Amino acid sequence: MSKVLTDIQIGQKIREFRLQAGVTQEKLAEELGITFQQIQKYERGVTKVNLVKLQQLAETLKIPISAFFQDGSHTAFQLNDIEKQVLAAFRKIRSETHKNSVLDIVLGLARDLSSQ
CATH class of the missing domain: 1.10.260.40 (lambda repressor-like DNA-binding domains)
Known part of the structure; x- marks a missing residue:
């Protein structure tokens, strides 16, 4: 229960x-x-x-x-279509090294945009 x-x-x-x-x-x-x-x-x-x-x-x-x-702290954002596509594609990547590379790129882009 x-x-x-x-x-x-x-x-x-x-x-x-x-x-x-x-x-x-x-x-x-x-x-x-x-x-x-x-x-x-x-x-x-x-x-x-x-x-x-x-x-x-x-x-x-x-x-x-x-x-x-739901138990715990969850992010409850509704994803838009582009975010859903990115997530689906990301989940298909098998290599942890490649996943980390994608994450590094996204974080780098986010930092660049926030400093402008």
Whole structure:
């Protein structure tokens, strides 16, 4: 039987997924039609999140609702088509050396872009 999560644990996941998505409390509240103070209460576990609001949160943050109930810290990003293609191709690479080379290239490109 799976563990029942507390309001605090659900709140922590809301915060984690909101930050991963790069969304402010204010923006999330606006999308949901509530105040940012309510988002703060959800994230601290002070207020229970009802099922309808949890579904709206998942939709707004572009994550599956099941992400709130998975154990551990998971990245719950929805991949776009290009990311899916890259991941599928990467998984076909058998050589760990080649995989590490691809990773080095991607990290290098990301560093170059962030310094511009």
